[in-house]
Amino acid sequence: MTDKIQFPKDFVWGAATSSYQIEGAWNADGKGESIWDHFCHTPGKVKDGETGDLACDHYHLWPEDIKMMKELGLKAYRFSIAWPRILPEGRGAPNAAGLDFYSRLVDGLLAAGITPFVTLYHWDLPQALQDAGGWPARATAETFVEYADVVSRRLGDRVKNWITHNEPAVVAWLGYHTGEHAPGLQDLNAAIRASHHLLLSHGWAVPVLRRNSPGAEVGITLNVGWTMAASNSAADLDLARQVDGMWARWFTDPLYRRGYPADMTADWTASGTLPNGLDFIQPGDMQAITVPTDFLGVNYYTRAVVRSETADRVGAAQNDPQAVFPAPKDPKHWSEMGWETYPEGLLGVLGRLYFDYQPLKLYVTENGASYSAGADADGHIRDTHRLNYLRGHFAACHRAMQAGVPLAGYFAWSLMDNFEWAFGYSQRFGIVWVDFTSQKRIPKDSALWYRQVITDNGFEA
Numbered sequence: 394m395t396d397k398i399q400f401p402k403d404f405v406w407g408a409a410t411s412s413y414q415i416e417g418a419w420n421a422d423g424k425g426e427s428i429w430d431h432f433c434h435t436p437g438k439v440k441d442g443e444t445g446d447l448a449c450d451h452y453h454l455w456p457e458d459i460k461m462m463k464e465l466g467l468k469a470y471r472f473s474i475a476w477p478r479i480l481p482e483g484r485g486a487p488n489a490a491g492l493d494f495y496s497r498l499v500d501g502l503l504a505a506g507i508t509p510f511v512t513l514y515h516w517d518l519p520q521a522l523q524d525a526g527g528w529p530a531r532a533t534a535e536t537f538v539e540y541a542d543v544v545s546r547r548l549g550d551r552v553k554n555w556i557t558h559n560e561p562a563v564v565a566w567l568g569y570h571t572g573e574h575a576p577g578l579q580d581l582n583a584a585i586r587a588s589h590h591l592l593l594s595h596g597w598a599v600p601v602l603r604r605n606s607p608g609a610e611v612g613i614t615l616n617v618g619w620t621m622a623a624s625n626s627a628a629d630l631d632l633a634r635q636v637d638g639m640w641a642r643w644f645t646d647p648l649y650r651r652g653y654p655a656d657m658t659a660d661w662t663a664s665g666t667l668p669n670g671l672d673f674i675q676p677g678d679m680q681a682i683t684v685p686t687d688f689l690g691v692n693y694y695t696r697a698v699v700r701s702e703t704a705d706r707v708g709a710a711q712n713d714p715q716a717v718f719p720a721p722k723d724p725k726h727w728s729e730m731g732w733e734t735y736p737e738g739l740l741g742v743l744g745r746l747y748f749d750y751q752p753l754k755l756y757v758t759e760n761g762a763s764y765s766a767g768a769d770a771d772g773h774i775r776d777t778h779r780l781n782y783l784r785g786h787f788a789a790c791h792r793a794m795q796a797g798v799p800l801a802g803y804f805a806w807s808l809m810d811n812f813e814w815a816f817g818y819s820q821r822f823g824i825v826w827v828d829f830t831s832q833k834r835i836p837k838d839s840a841l842w843y844r845q846v847i848t849d850n851g852f853e854a
């Protein structure tokens with residue numbers, strides 16, 4: 394006997410992308426250089442020297458992409474704005490062509506009956522701002538507010554869902570501590586400063602977005618995995634505390650009125666990373682960061698089972714195969730990123746975030762899996778592992794809602810295969826296949842199944 398899993402009628406079903414990962418047109422129509430342009434054009438930084446120069450050429454193909462979204466029945470589309478397309482030097486005179494591009498995109502989505510969810514910062518900082526110090530510099534937070542103002546003045550009449558930042562933990566830790574992401578620095582002290590300025594810029598931007606976009610809902614998106622110790626040993630438990638502290642609590646605690654977690658500050662002070670403590674916090678900062686928001690966005694992919702003897706770099710534990718519990722890599726349970734399929738973790742994360750921090754509501758703003766399955770002889774793309782991944786995670790969302798979590802929507806990552814950062818094009822997360830030579834898009838079986846779920850607003854478990 395099967396059970397029908399039925400979602401509430403206003404549940405928002407969507408898919409997500411980000412500017413650098415899909416747009417291409419990296420230097421078209423007055424766009425300035427971003428840190429990801431710069432990073433990708435630096436030999437040795439990205440797998441096989443790949444870049445987002447062309448990516449999915451969404452900058453030119455957006456009308457077809459909207460048509461495809463409509464055919465898939467999507468109710469909402471989450472995308473990000475490329476800051477250097479709007480302000481080529483990071484600040485100053487806006488680039489009209491950049492603003493026009495996003496304005497047309499928003500109009501096209503609304504005409505297709507698709508609600509735009511706009512992320513202001515999904516990692517493509519103008520290089521000029523990095524040259525002036527990047528996120529470790531407080532001035533970058535001030536400049537972000539100018540950028541938020543310019544964008545929301547132009548789009549705020551039509552865009553009513555705003556996300557300030559995508560995954561500030563990844564920006565800070567991978568960009569400024571491990572160096573795996575642009576701008577590629579390896580300086581934990583700078584990374585901690587960056588994290589503060591990212592959060593501060595969020596706090597300062599929220600009232601600006603509200604002013605320019607009456608009636609809008611505003612939030613932030615965090616990546617929160619499900620962190621578990623591999624054993625009850627003191628060392629494993631302490632490592633789990635550190636990983637969770639760095640990746641989750643360092644962001645959730647200050648956003649929800651608790652300040653920065655004292656255990657992390659104590660660790661970093663003891664290790665000499667913070668010789669002057671949190672001296673970069675100025676009066677009023679913590680108050681600004683706790684600005685009330687309308688929702689919390691959660692990006693969830695996998696769990697991290699941490700064991701002390703294999704984790705030499707806590708900051709990299711989330712992406713470090715050495716830091717997770719070894720297990721056979723059966724594709725049914727492990728994606729090609731080496732990430733385990735663990736939907737119970739999504740249930741846990743949603744429950745923890747809601748019951749611990751009490752956001753007014755939540756969205757899953759990203760969730761998905763990398764599998765490279767392409768077309769069979771009959772042209773079908775049978776991405777069964779991705780379809781099952783989605784099914785398991787939809788069920789976890791439903792269970793969380795039954796437990797009382799006010800989950801308002803779900804965005805699949807990603808609408809289409811795209812540029813997966815340091816992995817280049819080697820990892821395909823799309824529910825739609827992209828042929829990067831012809832730019833042809835082919836919906837995979839997961840997308841066709843998702844369309845049915847959206848139509849039925851549920852599925853047979």
Ligand code: IFM
Nearest residue numbers: 411560692759806813822
């Ligand atoms: O592709 C990324 C996205 O840009 C941010 N969240 C995780 C995804 C998969 O790694």
